[in-house]
Amino acid sequence: MLEAARDADASVATAAVGSTGHVGLEPLVTATLDGETAFFSECSPGRARSVTEALDGGTLPSEDAVAVVEHEPGAATLPVPDEGPLAVGERGVLGSCGWAVPGSIEDYRAGAGSLPTDLELADALSRLRESGLRGRGRGDASADAPVADEWTTASEAAGDPVVVVNANEADDRAAGDDLLLEGAPLSVLDPALTAAEALGASDVVAYLSEDADLARERVRAAADALVEARDPEASLRVVVGPDEYKAGEPTMALEAIEGNHRLEARRRPPGPSEYGLNGRPTLVHTPRTLAQVGRVLAGVDPGGVPADPGTRLFTVAGDVAAPATVELSTGATLSDALPAVEPEGSRKAACVGGVFGGVTRSLDVPASAPGLESARLGTNGAVELVGESTCMVALAGERAKFAREENCGRCGPCREGSKQLVDLLRDVYDGEFADGMLRELGRTMRETSLCGFGSDAARPVTTTIDVFETEFHAHADGRCPSGTCTKL
């Protein structure tokens, strides 16, 4: 696309930026002239060329544009149309995604997220404490818990601290981290470096999946630019781990970075903030958390509800024409994200929280961590819409099977529990629905597993039983209400 625009041989500045989060609009081309931007979705190379030529000729083409937005000339963040998918939610941490050049220090500093570079630890801690910010994503060692607590523990622990950006999320239902790293890597790396400086560590490790080629390329370039601009002495390493779900668990991330022979979750307490990478006090944050940290440290009012301030990124996927990642205030509800996608068929349910999310019929659930938790849903930022043709028992079974196959094998409740979970679900197909046993097993896995993998693994099963109990009974009676389980 960029080639096509450049081939137009026009004196128009072109740049490859990251995604806006709206996959269905891509390839998306924006053309800007004098404080006016036109959006062209599903743009062909030919159209990109003609748009460039028009700009070169001094006019902003608007024919077949999905939106034309007026804004301040030189706007640092994506101008947002009044309606359409791009108007869904708000664009705080996503502000420069799809707009700014990913590795450009100038573009980044022009944005709202620029950080003071001489932040004292006490000042950083008090800003985080006052904000009440919580960690985001399952890969964050302070997921749903106050970030300030994690920083305080790390700052008080003995040893040389280190900051790990845990961006290895193999569950593509939750695309928020990759979106930030591909579109606005500096908004993640700059707060990571600030955290390292505040803690007295000059060491930051960005941990990505080995398959995240674009993110790795952009993080590497952004890291080089940032180190050069901020502190040539700083160390900002990029390390990759396997593209496996378990490899995103915070302690397995540390094991992967250390190069351990086989990934296994670490026993805790103490957690990574006391005993992390090579035994050092370690902050393990996801890109989503660090982007929020950056805004708080830059003095931006995070907004949202006091119990979980800021915004959260939700990727709406599943039975939709194309997934979309949107940013919602924690004061919004999940259903506010729905206009961003085109559903395929009528919706029967949603699985919220990724592969081990919770199943719900209603999306009128607060987009905050406490709101999601009280609805027994996951907080990792994935909203998977489930259409009428999906069998909920089969969905629960698939998730249990995934847990059985992908767990690290360390602790009994997860390794053996996921095996029994699959067997008990198979028994449903044989006519026996032992719901009491399933619930008891689910409870035990949740409460006694060694890491988040096992704690979450039974959630799709237990929440599906709660919401779709009749479907389980129907299967035990030899009937699949959605007609998809043919082996009954």
Added chain:
Amino acid sequence: MSTDPIWEDTTTGADVPLTEDIAPGTANDPPAGSTEAATLTVDGQTVEASVGSTLLDACEAVETDGDVLALCSYDDEEQIGPRSECRTCMVETEEHGVVPSCSFPVEDDMTVSTDTESASEARDVNLDLILSNHNLLCTTCGANGRCDLQDVAIENDVEEPRYGVLHDRSQLEPIDDSSPFIQIDRNKCILCNRCVEACNDVQVEGVLRMEESGGETRIGFQNDADTMMDSTCVSCGHCATVCPTGALVEQGLVDATTLPVPGFTHKNSAEGIVGEDYERQRTQMTPMKREGDTRNEPRVSRPEPAATAEDDWL
């Protein structure tokens, strides 16, 4: 310290840990135990716990209301564990909810209950989960009567494990009978990891490791061998000493405590046996270890294995 180069030479590499090349396949766990002494309450009784204590230490100091099984925990915690894998040591605390007592550090003013509904349920379910992956033919097992799993199952009044036991012979892994000294029956293994730590952290031999993941997780060998005899084992026997079940048993003890039921033996409890090619192996060191590590002919001939041991395993 002298500046003599000889002295300097002798210190070269002193910082390199002996375990540097060892690949145990297990996580780099944090230290367990508290950093401070603490006074806490266990089932209403006050316990003074010293630095380095876990909740299990505190529970063991008093008579608890519930049986804290702590199956995978090992008494000598200098180099082995706590790994906290079986999760049969769960207790309920007012401060942190249900936690594994074997590795949870004591904290001042903590209130611990061992017999709450959720703690008891957690221990019961987790014990049954361990049993679900265990060949429960105790009477033919070499560890019959000296098995931690058997002990805790009896202590916990397990009569019929809720998830059943491993009994389909076609699902059982072949028994590794290749070594004249240690027999491995992975169908008895609860993956507590004690043997891996004894081998790597205590003996510093680097033979055993944890390998695979999920339901395939198993004890394997660091040199990728399929059998004990192809491994770099030196037959020190420490793994068998720390094994809580009949997964690793000294060959001389394989039939020591089994009940004499005609036709039923440990070897025919599983469908297959591997390593019979090595039946006549007489040295303590496996060929792999001997060839890999011994540069010169040994000056002292190794003792022959005791005749009784040989008779027993043939």
